[in-house]
Amino acid sequence: GENVEQHPSTLSVQEGDSAVIKCTYSDSASNYFPWYKQELGKGPQLIIDIRSNVGEKKDQRIAVTLNKTAKHFSLHITETQPEDSAVYFCAASKGGSYIPTFGRGTSLIVHP
C-alpha cells in the first residue's frame, strides 16, 4: 500500500520567515495530494491541493510543489504569521476505492 513520510515533525520559525514542510510517497499511481491544517481544538481542514498533472500551485502565501519523478511534494508558507501556527498534514490518494494516506503531521510554531 501507499506510504507517506512527512518531515519535519516540528518546525519553529519567527514571524515573517518562510516555512517548508516536505512529504514523500511510495505509490507512483497516487495522483492527488492535499494539505490539511489542524488548529487547536478543531478537525483538519483542506488548505491547498495539487494533482499529478501540475507541478506547482499557489494561493496567496501558501504554495505546493510536486515532483512526480522523485515522488515528493512540499508545502511552502511565506511571510508566516502567528495564526499559521497549527498542525499540518499531507496526504496522497489515487481515487476510486482507495483510501487517502496521511503523513504523520508537522507542528508549525510561528513566534511573534
Added chain:
Amino acid sequence: EADIYQTPRYLVIGTGKKITLECSQTMGHDKMYWYQQDPGMELHLIHYSYGVNSTEKGDLSSESTVSRIRTEHFPLTLESARPSHTSQYLCASSSPQGAGEKLFFGSGTQLSVL
C-alpha cells in the same frame, strides 16, 4: 464551509460503560471515515464506509464498531470503554475529486475513560 458534525465534543466516562459517538454530514457524501488521533498528532484510520450498509476496518485495530444505515449518519460505538480508549476521535466524509478524495472533518470528540 463543511457540514459535518460530531457529538459530543467532550465525554468523560467510567470504565465498562457503553458509548456511542455521533457523526452526521449533510453533504450527501458516500464515503465516511473515523480516525483516532493520538497526542503525537498522527491520524490513525480505524473505520471507513463506502456508502449505506458498507463498513470496513481501517489500519489501526480498534475494539469499536460502526454502522451505516443512512448516508448522512456514521456512529461509532464502544461496547465497554477502557482507559486505553482515551483519545481524540475524528469523523470525516469525502467528496471525490476525479482522481482523489477531498476530506471534510468534524471538530472531533475528546474521550476520556477513567
